[in-house]
Amino acid sequence: MSGLFIAVLFIAVSENHTMSFVDSDDDCYACHEDKDLTAEVNGKKVSMFIDKNKADASAHAGVECRDCHQNYNPDEVPHTKTKTNVNCQSCHDELKGIQESVHGKVECASCHKPHEIKTVKQMKEAGSQECLDCHKTKGVRQFVNSIHDKNNVNCDDCHKGGHGVVKINKANEQALCGKCHSKNKMALANSVHNTTLGQGNTKGPSCTDCHGAHGILTSKISIESEGCLKCHLNEKMFPGEEKGSAKFVSQYKTSVHASITKNDIEAAGCVDCHGDHMVQDAENPQAATIRARQMETCGKCHSDVVSKFKLSKHGQELANGNKDAPTCSDCHGEHDIKTTFSNDEFSKINLVDKCLSCHKDGKITHKTYLGEEELITGYKESKHYKALQEGNLDAPTCSNCHGAHEMKNASEVDSKISKRNIEKTCGESGCHTEELKEYVGSVHEVAITRDGNKDSPTCNDCHGNHVISEKDIDDKLEKSKAVIKLCSNCHASLEIAERNDLPTNVADSYKESFHGLATRGGMQEAANCESCHGSHNIRPSTDSMSMIFKDNLPQTCGNCHPGATQAFFTSKIHIEDASIDSPIVYMITVFYMALIIGIIGFMVLHNILDYRRKIQLKKADGS
Amino acid sequence: MEAEEKYLRMNKSERIQHFLLLSSFIVLVITGFALKFPEAWWVKIISAVVGEYAFEARGIVHRIASVVMIAASVYHLYYIAFTPRGRKLVIDFFPSKRDITEFKNSMMYLIGRIPERPLYGRFSYIEKMEYWAVVWGTVIMGATGFILWFKDFFFKIVGNTGMDIATAIHYYEAILASLAILVWHFYFVFLNPDVRPMSKAWYSGYLTKEEMEKEHPRELAEITEAEVTEEKQKDV
Numbered sequence: 001m002s003g004l005f006i007a008v009l010f011i012a013v014s015e016n017h018t019m020s021f022v023d024s025d026d027d028c029y030a031c032h033e034d035k036d037l038t039a040e041v042n043g044k045k046v047s048m049f050i051d052k053n054k055a056d057a058s059a060h061a062g063v064e065c066r067d068c069h070q071n072y073n074p075d076e077v078p079h080t081k082t083k084t085n086v087n088c089q090s091c092h093d094e095l096k097g098i099q100e101s102v103h104g105k106v107e108c109a110s111c112h113k114p115h116e117i118k119t120v121k122q123m124k125e126a127g128s129q130e131c132l133d134c135h136k137t138k139g140v141r142q143f144v145n146s147i148h149d150k151n152n153v154n155c156d157d158c159h160k161g162g163h164g165v166v167k168i169n170k171a172n173e174q175a176l177c178g179k180c181h182s183k184n185k186m187a188l189a190n191s192v193h194n195t196t197l198g199q200g201n202t203k204g205p206s207c208t209d210c211h212g213a214h215g216i217l218t219s220k221i222s223i224e225s226e227g228c229l230k231c232h233l234n235e236k237m238f239p240g241e242e243k244g245s246a247k248f249v250s251q252y253k254t255s256v257h258a259s260i261t262k263n264d265i266e267a268a269g270c271v272d273c274h275g276d277h278m279v280q281d282a283e284n285p286q287a288a289t290i291r292a293r294q295m296e297t298c299g300k301c302h303s304d305v306v307s308k309f310k311l312s313k314h315g316q317e318l319a320n321g322n323k324d325a326p327t328c329s330d331c332h333g334e335h336d337i338k339t340t341f342s343n344d345e346f347s348k349i350n351l352v353d354k355c356l357s358c359h360k361d362g363k364i365t366h367k368t369y370l371g372e373e374e375l376i377t378g379y380k381e382s383k384h385y386k387a388l389q390e391g392n393l394d395a396p397t398c399s400n401c402h403g404a405h406e407m408k409n410a411s412e413v414d415s416k417i418s419k420r421n422i423e424k425t426c427g428e429s430g431c432h433t434e435e436l437k438e439y440v441g442s443v444h445e446v447a448i449t450r451d452g453n454k455d456s457p458t459c460n461d462c463h464g465n466h467v468i469s470e471k472d473i474d475d476k477l478e479k480s481k482a483v484i485k486l487c488s489n490c491h492a493s494l495e496i497a498e499r500n501d502l503p504t505n506v507a508d509s510y511k512e513s514f515h516g517l518a519t520r521g522g523m524q525e526a527a528n529c530e531s532c533h534g535s536h537n538i539r540p541s542t543d544s545m546s547m548i549f550k551d552n553l554p555q556t557c558g559n560c561h562p563g564a565t566q567a568f569f570t571s572k573i574h575i576e577d578a579s580i581d582s583p584i585v586y587m588i589t590v591f592y593m594a595l596i597i598g599i600i601g602f603m604v605l606h607n608i609l610d611y612r613r614k615i616q617l618k619k620a621d622g623s
Numbered sequence: 624m625e626a627e628e629k630y631l632r633m634n635k636s637e638r639i640q641h642f643l644l645l646s647s648f649i650v651l652v653i654t655g656f657a658l659k660f661p662e663a664w665w666v667k668i669i670s671a672v673v674g675e676y677a678f679e680a681r682g683i684v685h686r687i688a689s690v691v692m693i694a695a696s697v698y699h700l701y702y703i704a705f706t707p708r709g710r711k712l713v714i715d716f717f718p719s720k721r722d723i724t725e726f727k728n729s730m731m732y733l734i735g736r737i738p739e740r741p742l743y744g745r746f747s748y749i750e751k752m753e754y755w756a757v758v759w760g761t762v763i764m765g766a767t768g769f770i771l772w773f774k775d776f777f778f779k780i781v782g783n784t785g786m787d788i789a790t791a792i793h794y795y796e797a798i799l800a801s802l803a804i805l806v807w808h809f810y811f812v813f814l815n816p817d818v819r820p821m822s823k824a825w826y827s828g829y830l831t832k833e834e835m836e837k838e839h840p841r842e843l844a845e846i847t848e849a850e851v852t853e854e855k856q857k858d859v
Contacts, residue, residue, distance in 0.1 A: 514790070517658055517659065517661060518658075518678060520661035520662065521657070521658060521661035521666070521670075521677075521678040521681070522661070522670055522675075522677055522678040523678040523679060524675075524676070524678075524679070561774070561775045561778075562775070568778060568779055568780075568781075568782035568783065569782060569783050570782040570783060570784040570785075571782075571783060571784045571787065573783065575787075582784065582787055584784065584788055585784075585787050585788055585791045588788060588791045588792055588795065589791060589795065592791075592792075592795030592796070592798075592799065593795075595795075595799060596795070596798060596799050596802065599799065599803065600799070600802045600803065600806055603802075603803065603806045603807045603810075604806055606733070606749075606807070607806065607807070607810045607814075609733035609734065610733060610810075610815075611810075611814070611815075611816065613732065613733055613735075614815070614816040614817060615816055618816060
């Protein structure tokens with residue numbers, strides 16, 4: 001300790017009149033070329049060997065030993081009494097101010113090596129290894145795996161090389177990183193993260209908070225959400241249950257985006273939706289997650305469905321700025337994104353409420369099979385909805401018929417529920433296979449598929465659109481009346497009958513038949529339209545598969561009339577014009593009409609005359 | 624004062640026959656037209672009273688009434704064939720030339736051309752027409768009704784055309800019969816100024832002398848003559 005003090009004192013005294021004990025480097029190398037030369041420094045044995053070849057090849061080639069090592073006395077071993085500490089600044093003016101730098105107390109030789117001084121160029125070539133020799137902490141060591149290291153971005157590129165080494169902190173990292181990542185810097189500048197920082201929230205993240213300081217990896221943040229969730233799952237930082245809260249964000253963990261993984265990477269991470277550097281508050285119009293921009297954001301991955309959605313009315317309304325128009329998250333959720341591939345309550349039952357929240361009473365109405373206005377909310381009365389509620393998740397919800405994203409209504413030709421397509425939608429769903437089999441080839445089906453007939457009924461014309469009627473009405477009479485009313489809708493309509501060249505009198509003639517009278521009179525089990533003609537399989541009487549084909553009548557009638565095995569039909573059932581279709585009945589009618597009018601007319605006349613005469617007689621008697 | 628003289632119009636058997644006929648007829652009319660006019664107000668009232676199976680009950684009651692009427696008719700056939708009073712009854716009901724004359728005179732009287740009514744016997748042309756109309760109607764309604772009742776059997780024989788014909792005849796004949804009873808029979812029994820509010824003969828069985836004088840003067844004369852002859856023979 002005292003020795004050091006003396007040495008410092010000596011330097012101070014003899015600064016301007018340096019003495020030289022050495023004439024040439026040879027004097028030094030005489031000893032120091034010996035590889036075994038050692039000395040004890042601070043109690044440790046240290047090699048005093050100097051490789052002349054390396055020294056001569058170094059940046060200091062031509063600089064003699066004494067230029068740096070002044071006042072060394074070769075005769076005094078070790079040279080401790082008179083030596084002056086090496087002062088690089090005596091030659092290197094650029095070192096002025098180094099004391100203020102981070103490396104101010106680091107000896108020059110720590111980096112530059114004592115005798116094998118490297119040129120700036122050589123230092124560059126050596127890269128970051130020089131720094132890592134000293135900076136051995138785990139965090140810094142990760143640099144060797146970083147994308148920066150791979151791309152020859154070295155310590156000095158960030159920390160400033162040479163002698164002005166700086167520490168990097170929140171205040172300056174954006175500027176520093178931005179030198180190379182200018183686009184990201186600009187994006188970050190507008191982000192909610194930067195706004196928070198600007199408002200003095202020191203927890204607001206800057207570059208290294210997400211990317212790390214040294215072990216920066218390419219795209220790591222974009223494929224793993226951990227970086228974001230580190231903060232966003234912290235309930236102290238994001239309290240409450242509102243949007244933006246940690247609880248709200250934590251729903252992400254249950255989402256299909258998080259649960260479907262490939263190589264341990266989530267299907268979609270935070271940045272895939274929220275963006276990376278320019279991440280915005282969800283309410284910010286620039287945010288990638290706002291309603292209007294979801295088509296674009298989600299469409300990055302889900303381009304097929306989004307392209308369909310864009311063409312839908314929902315998509316168009318959304319694009320036109322209709323705030324009520326639904327967007328992706330309205331149906332699929334926000335952080336708890338759910339898939340509709342699975343038959344679960346979310347996608348089936350909740351969707352109904354979602355749709356009906358807009359499509360409710362009085363807003364959009366449909367014509368039903370009964371010719372009455374039908375509300376879309378009627379779906380909740382339907383058998384389909386009841387089945388869903390009872391746990392049959394095969395039952396259809398809104399999207400099954402309208403399409404999840406294309407959301408088409410029946411009037412659109414390529415809709416799943418257009419006149420031509422609905423039979424397949426219902427029949428090929430796996431539920432109504434039998435009904436479809438019966439319906440195909442029926443007079444109604446053929447009219448639609450072959451002739452494009454718009455009047456001919458398909459599934460929904462009879463069963464209703466949303467209020468899919470309960471087929472198994474317990475009350476047979478009520479069901480019967482409903483069927484008659486249903487068929488009469490078209491078959492009692494003169495307009496429809498004429499347009500389609502149908503008989504006009506079938507409904508009226510049924511009503512006057514015993515079957516019709518019985519139903520009108522309240523008989524529980526009288527034949528209605530369906531009893532003879534079938535329901536899905538209605539075919540003309542000329543068709544051998546028809547229930548009313550001549551050979552099939554015994555069976556058809558026999559369903560109710562077990563005796564009627566040899567049905568004997570000699571004239572039309574639905575008499576159109578009695579004088580042609582059933583001349584005998586017509587003649588009987590005419591005969592009786594004449595008889596009734598004649599006889600009863602005579603009787604009435606007879607009564608009037610008789611009454612008058614008897615009153616006359618009474619008056620005569622009385623007077 | 625001398626007790627009013629009574630003249631037997633319908634004996635007990637005839638009154639029972641008449642009662643069976645009128646009750647079954649009314650039931651048949653109601654239950655029949657209830658089928659044809661299911662939306663009529665009176666049908667709705669009956670249906671509401673009877674309840675859920677009103678229609679089915681209607682059919683059953685109609686058949687029961689038809690059996691009653693046919694049974695009464697069969698008994699009537701026995702009555703007119705095998706009882707003296709019955710044979711006399713049907714003989715008196717047979718139309719004769721006198722009926723044509725009486726009808727002509729009746730018409731002349733009714734329109735005021737002649738001052739006096741024809742002197743009717745036991746049955747006027749009106750009553751004869753009603754009787755034979757009932758006979759005719761019962762046969763027609765019975766036959767067609769029978770076909771309709773056993774439809775499954777008859778359908779094989781007469782086909783749907785035959786069933787349609789039976790239905791049409793049954794319907795129009797019902798209208799004719801009901802109107803005939805309503806218009807003529809009810810007039811003579813209820814509204815007729817001579818008997819109103821009602822002729823009691825159908826349950827008392829007797830007519831008064833006054834009624835006999837007005838409606839059946841010739842019969843009255845025959846009865847009186849017979850009595851006189853009897854008394855004379857007694858005297859002798």
